[in-house]
Amino acid sequence: MTDLHAPANVDAPSTPVPDVPEQPSTPAESVPAANDGPPKRTRRRVRIDHLRRVVVEARTDAGYRAIVRHGSYVIGGARILARRTWDARTAARYERMLRIAEAAGNDDAIREWEARGHAYRAARHKRRMELLSLVLNAPKAIAAGLASTAVLLLLIGGALAYSSGDVRDVLTPLDAVVDLVRWVAFLAGVVWGPLLASLPWLTLAAMWATGRARHTAPTWALPADAAQRDVVPDEGAILTALQHLGLPALNKAFKEGWQPRWVAPTTRLGNGWHSQLQLPLGVTVEMINGKKTVLAHNLLRKPIEVWPTEPKQQPGVLDLWVADQGSLSGPVPPWPLLTEGTTDYFKGVPLAVSQRGDQVAGKLMAANYMVGGIMGSGKSSLVIALLLGAILDPLVDVEAYVMAYNVDYDPLKPRMRALVKGDDDEQIEAALHALRDLRDDVTARGKLLEALGGDSVRLTRELALRDPRMRPRVVVFDECHELFMHKKYGAEAAELAVKVMKKARKVGITLIWVTVSPTADSIPRDVTRNTSHRVAFAVGDHVANDGLLGSGKHRAGITATTLIPGEDVGTAVTVGFTKNPFEVVRSHYVRKDETADQVTPVVERALQLYTGADIDHDGPQSTFEPVDHLADVAAVLGDETRMRTQEVLQGLVERNPDTYRGWTFADLKRALEPYGAQPYKSNGVQVVSRVRVQDAILERLAEDVDDTEDE
Template identity: 40%
Template sequence: MNPTDQDDENTTTDTTGPAPAAGSAGELATVHHLPERDTAKRGSVVKGEIVTPEEWALLTDQKAQQAWRYAQYRKQGAAVVKYTRTAVTHDKTVASAKFAGRHAAYVFGGAGIVAKRAWEAKTNSRYERLIRAAEASGNAEDLKHWEERAELAKEKRHRRAMDWLDAPIKVGKALLLGVLVSIVVLFGIGCLLAISFSDFSMIGAPFGVVADVTRWVAIAVSVAWGPFLLAAPWIGVAALHHIGRRAEATPGWLTRTGAGTDASTLVTADGIVAALRHLGIPAMNKALKDGWLPRFELNPTREGSGAFKGYRAIVDLPMGVTPTMVADRGDVLAKNLNRNAVEVWATDHGRERGGKAGYLNLYVADSGVMDKPTPDYPLLHEGSTDVFAGVPIGITQRGDVVSIPINGSNAVFGGQPGQGKSNAVRVMVLGVSLDPLAEIRVHVFAMNGDFDAYEPRLANYEKGATTEHVESALAHLEDLYAEVGRREGRLAELGAKKLTRAISEAHEDMRPLFVGFSECHELFGHAEHGKRAADLAVNIVKRGRKTGISTVYDTQSSRADAIPSQLVENVGANGCFAVKTWRSNDGFLGDGSFAAGIRATELRFNVDRGTMVATGMSDELFEIVRTFFVEVDDDRGWDAAADVIARAMAQLKPGTPVAGTRPVRELETGRDLLEDVAEVLADEDKAKATDVVARLRQLAPTHPAYRAEKLNADKLAAQLGELGVKVTKVGVLMVYTERVRKALAERPADA
């Protein structure tokens, strides 16, 4: 119905009266009446909306309705899955789940640890494991040791088991005896009370007191017993949780990575495998692709103390992969473990004592350990040392103090300039100075003041890079070599194989002697005297070990003319600070060190100043040692060592040589060859020229002209010929005494 339509009643008009004439002025217009509608045929108004065929089908078709319901179910299910996944994978949900799982794992891990300890305490499993390791490494000495320990443990367990058989009888006897003694004691006390109070009934008073105490104890136990039984399981769970947490007995995927924990500090077996997987070693990649899985001889284990901690793991490698190959990729390995290269050390476990061939020994320090300050020198304010036990020189990455051996050992320190070599020697000498028995001598082949504060304690102190100093040091080496021989004879007289502290204390001529040669490249590199000095130094190191004569050398160069290779190979302790090349590395640490993963090339120049790669200072194949720093203020001329030296001087044993107690050596500037030859020939008619040369060296061991590089049989014959003495060759060159004396007699008086 059109809303403009009106009701019929409203459209009717009055038709009575004459109609006005059309068109006349003032008249109305003609009215035309519309036809009337048949109200009987009119229907009611219908209200609705237009729908699509699909909507109409939903209203009328049951199959369409069923399909719509299924679609709604799927949509709602997808929404539930989506929101559930979002909730489950949310950081807070994951952290909470890991927290709960981790602490639950601590309990089970602690239970496993306790069970393992109990099992090992009751069986020989621990010794069997160690025996297998000794067999695998081929170490017969360790194998014998652990077999003996295993038999001893079996015997002890057997004795304990037999003791249990007698235990009931012994316990019963002890209880019976205890009861009888208690009754007698209580009766005695009662008698004393009865006498004191004149009351016979007081005899039973002690028994009444004991009965009351027993009753109250029983009441207390009965009251506490219930809560204790309820709390006992939880106490046990807490104890297991504590043990597991301390051992970090939890799977790697449960480790904390949320706020408050640095994920880079965590090292897990899975993390190590992932790091190895991405090293880019083809043989490793192929093995992993073929299904090889590494076996851990030692799972990542926490090591260290205080702020200096890290993880150690020992893992096998697949066929075709050596520990050296992994060490060669050390920078990549460190990156994969979120560390600096200097914080990750991969070495050949097979080269260690008791180690397994083909296994990788991996140490991963906590991130930032190398940047933490080294503790103060432990003997800075108090204490003394014993050179027979070693002296402290620094700490490892684990925070353990390292003692460098002195008696029976020698040392070489090398590295780039300014990286801490001289400080290492300073710390070493400072430790030796605190032994009241030790004699110390120092040569510094530079005009620096590194050891000026030490001078009062030094029996001999020379410095400078002059030829005169080189000659003096060479003479000193000659003396040391002769002293080695003297001490060997002295030890033979005493019936001893090596010098001990007891011998040193009993015999003043057998004190420990420590000699330092700083910047020794100036000595060994000297054109005229370097070779002789090197030969003497090597021989002293080889022979002096048992005589109490120890030496230390530091240098900037690893060239053969700066530090003899035999010297590096024969010293007991080697320390290498930051170097650039593997040649320098092996020049200071010994051939093959770089290939074995012992690499000072990983140390950062200037950043790791004072840190060295050291061998021979512990039972480990090598250590990363951060040397203690003895503070020096060049502006004020202050040296912290001065106070230590003053304390050392105050505790010296009488007779220990210090500054001013030994005469300064006067170098021989010239000798008369003819007179010396006549002296060594003595009453002999003739002697071989080679024998004469040897006797001349014995006569004047420090005279430069008689040294091996200066004098031999042919040179002696030539020099004697120039002096008018003919040396005749009779199979060998022979020197005749008569000819020498004749030349002396005919020589002008002013010659």
């Protein structure tokens, strides 16, 4: 039978309800508690399900969503305007920034915000005192003003009466002023009522507009078009993107009302936008990098176009650079030296273009390279551009040892000192012999530089012109993993490579390592650690990425794993090219294929420079005379009893710039200290004494005479 007393509008529970024996009609408190358990839990579950259903239905109702949306706009706008007013009328802003600076441990910022807060309070106190003084002096000022105005009007009226001959004209100016006041009062009375009545509505509209602009309503209540994202990644777009990353700690911060501090607001930087934002407690840049794909999606970008990093000097700050949409898909400008121009090994060569649109130079002197990526990603294009720039300096000798059958370097062969290709033991052994030769050459060059004046001397163009033994060398080892992983020659090659790289910086030898397999097993870690310029084209995983760019780079967001093979050809993530922690570059492509040959004309031009330059490439090698530091210092001092060390250094540079350019106080002290003529303090400044230098020279001459007599 049907229970006529059962509620018709309650859904049946999702679980079977146990049969409950009928009880006599007694008060609720007389029913045993043991029989109340299951029915109460069931009814509670039914009520909760029903409530959830009602909430879901309400959220989907357009009218309910509109009420919640516009109400949230008003409430949120009122909160924002109140906070702005409070910040404008009090020192709350300065106190808040001071607390942030204290939390960050930034002493400079603490002092700056303390000074700003003190200046604000002083100015506010001054305004209040001026207002108080104005209130006290207002009656007297008003009375004086009225009296002065009345006298002026009477004088004007007297002039009018004298002119017209009618004495009544004396009061004409006063009557005009009274009429003007009457009309102003009438107009104010007409306008004041409606204005006063509309003031609450204007305030409500201002709060609503502010809340609507800041999207203070819940996400589910916003209209469909409000979810449309802006292409420009401004502060609002960045915060919205962060809100939808799905990071629990970040979501908690937003729910608790976290107010972001913009260390650097969004500004235009090159072909993109740059911002710096201090992250809330519990949120790290590594967490943001873990969601980089989602962040890029929220900002309407590809992952390669979004770069969240943490500045070295600003821990806890998110440094975000967002490229313009499609900035990686346009054509790369032609290589600047394609048709004319020369280079200087000691100044670098044009190599690529950064995402910001800036020209990126490839340094050669005191530099070495590690270039890696999967096949077809653009490694050879960058290396060829680097070598073409190098051979446009007639001083430079170029060699390439390619442990594969690769034709990329063949067009450069007429200008190369050596080109070895192949992956047989014979070619691997040739690469090993090249490393042995480089080791010996590094040692010989080091001795020559030592004869010039010690370890502080570095190779310059003038020195390279004077002695053929000091000509710069650029040596490429392509597919170098074949060399380092060779069973017979690998261990020796790794040892030689590290030795050469550690000493080659000052002597004009540049090594370029190219590989498709940048792992710890294929590339010795010491080789990677001693590489100054690292280039990662598209790689397969974070192991290869860190093998090229350095340990921990992938976790820090500096990664080439987001580059798409076959699509981002020629695009690479680099370290060491600029002052920035990393740089995304697009290498210049000097074409040589069946449709065009841009390489051969550059090589021919380089050959003309090489043969036409007044340089003795194969002539007799000259020798260097050791530099006498004592004699040079004595010549600089001249007749001066004492001279400041800075002036001595300037005089040495003028006397012998090749030797003394770049010398510091420590270099000067190291040169004079063995002779007891080192600088000392006189009247609070470091000076060099002419007497000490002369005594050192005489003592050295005496020792030379004694040595001669002994012989």
